[in-house]
Amino acid sequence: MSCRRSVCELRFRSSHLQFGTPSKQPRVSLPSRRQWISSEGKPRHETHRSLLGGSKATGDGRGDETAGSGRRRVTISGLVRSVRKQKRVAFAHIQDGTTYEPIQAILDPQLAANITNGAYVELSGRWERSQGKGQAYELQVEQVNSIGESNADENPIQKQSMATDYLRTIPHLRIRTPFQSILARVRSHLIHSSADFFDGLSPPAVQVQPPLITSSDCEGAGEVFTLQFFREPKYLTVSSQLHLEAWSAELGNVWALSPTFRAEESDTSRHLAEFYMLEAEFRGTGGLGSVTRIAEQLIRSLTLSLANHPTGAELLSLYADRKHRPSDSECPDLEDRWSRLTGDSFLQVSYTDAIRELSQAAASSTSTITPPSWQAGLALEHERWLVDNLGRGRPIIVTDYPKIQKPFYMLPSNLDTDHETEAETETVACFDILLPHGYAEVCGGSLREHRLPQLINAMREKKLLLSSSSPEEQAGSSSTPYPYLQPGESLGSLQWYADLRRFGTSPHGGFGLGFDRLLAYLSGAASVRDVVGFPRYWGRADC
Structure with a gap:
């Protein structure tokens, strides 16, 4: 029995004793219990692509129709592409960078009070099938965990599409499009x-x-x-x-x-x-x-x-x-x-x-x-x-x-x-x-x-050889003149390249x-x- 398995079983037994599970109740398998804790306890942090089925995402923002089936509690984070606040409900489009399509988040107006276009947010809630058009799933937000504020009026990135010429002037922000x-x-x-x-x-x-x-x-x-x-x-x-x-x-x-x-x-x-x-x-x-x-x-x-x-x-x-x-x-x-x-x-x-x-x-x-x-x-x-x-x-x-x-x-x-x-x-x-x-x-x-002779001759034809005033310069690092150079010639900074031919x-x-x-x-x-x-x-x- 591996050490990892022993620790896992110990944790499982401790949780059974803590909750006082009767001995007659069927024992829940470890994977099932982990899933139950993840779905009903602390929300699992997800990306839009993983919610749409990972590699099965189709690119249209809908993904694999079976991937997100069922209600589960998740946490997502990203930049607010747009937010629309009404009297009884607020809608926010969150871009987390894993797909070009945003996540639609449904919020109570009070939760959305401080959310603005361009802000960074972390939201927790229930991921479930959408009742509206335009997306297969949406996030019913229960908690706003953090907000990185953004002044929507001064933010150069707006929710509507913008021209490439303008976006080139703000390369540090255009990546958010x-x-x-x-x-x-x-x-x-x-x-x-x-x-x-x-x-x-x-x-x-x-x-x-x-x-x-x-x-x-x-x-x-x-x-x-x-x-x-x-x-x-x-x-x-x-x-x-x-x-x-x-x-x-x-x-x-x-x-x-x-x-x-x-x-x-x-x-x-x-x-x-x-x-x-x-x-x-x-x-x-x-x-x-x-x-x-x-x-x-x-x-x-x-x-x-x-x-x-x-x-x-x-x-x-x-x-x-x-x-x-x-x-x-x-x-x-x-x-x-x-x-x-x-x-x-x-x-x-x-x-x-x-x-x-x-x-x-x-x-x-x-x-x-x-x-x-x-x-x-x-x-x-x-x-x-x-x-x-x-x-x-x-x-x-x-x-x-x-x-x-x-x-x-x-x-x-x-x-x-x-x-x-x-x-x-x-x-x-x-x-x-x-x-x-x-x-x-x-x-x-x-x-x-x-071929070294032909290479040096090609350098000579392109006028890449330098004039040398001393035998040491012609010889390079050796006292022997460099092969195929004429008197007064030097390879200069290209000698290392010629060496690749000279030495095999x-x-x-x-x-x-x-x-x-x-x-x-x-x-x-x-x-x-x-x-x-x-x-x-x-x-x-x-x-």
């Missing part, structure tokens, strides 16, 4: 699903935690936030890829979800100065196709996971209910959006073929798109045209971009390329995944240059997924600023 509340829970679910996806790979990918402060700009675009705290300038990371490569050399497949920073002066609905990037690196890749396949599977898996989860059902229900979504939001067809990511495989087209198709389209007398340029790359209008016309409204994967457009670390598409004779047309083994509905690029990846490496590749942009697409948000709790973008960093 139904749409922001459900977006936070959708994000949480997608993060959990991401971990499940990588854990299900063979072999599984290990989650790691890369640094946010780095010694170099791995993209080479110069769009970095600079820190002067250290002995020399450091930067907020623009990508965790280089550090993931260090982990991947030992652990194999690795992934991370962490903040990324870009000092871009882009005031658009698609850009943030601080956003979350889901990045993955895979050791021993068998070509670019093996990386694009995992990236596509990840997007497909996250979409299916949301569609089959209660938060997905809640999203569908919220858009159908005008009073709960932002006043200036449209009503997107989410099921159509999701099906575009979960149907047939994504169309794959090379950059060269994409430029040819765009050039032909631009030459048409009825065309409104700007003629593309091989060197300049694809503009947003070009990406949208490719998705709408080549992809027929479904995602498209564009591969093998020109080397001159891409960072130094990408592996050439053709390993036998003559750099001197084919520099203008040389491409690298990389890809971008473009989403429909104007969201465009959501994921980008590549094979990495794993293998073919590898990976990708980065714009987590916030994917969340915006899946949730129907018109701007990435609305799927981030405290958005930072050009000119704004509130709170």
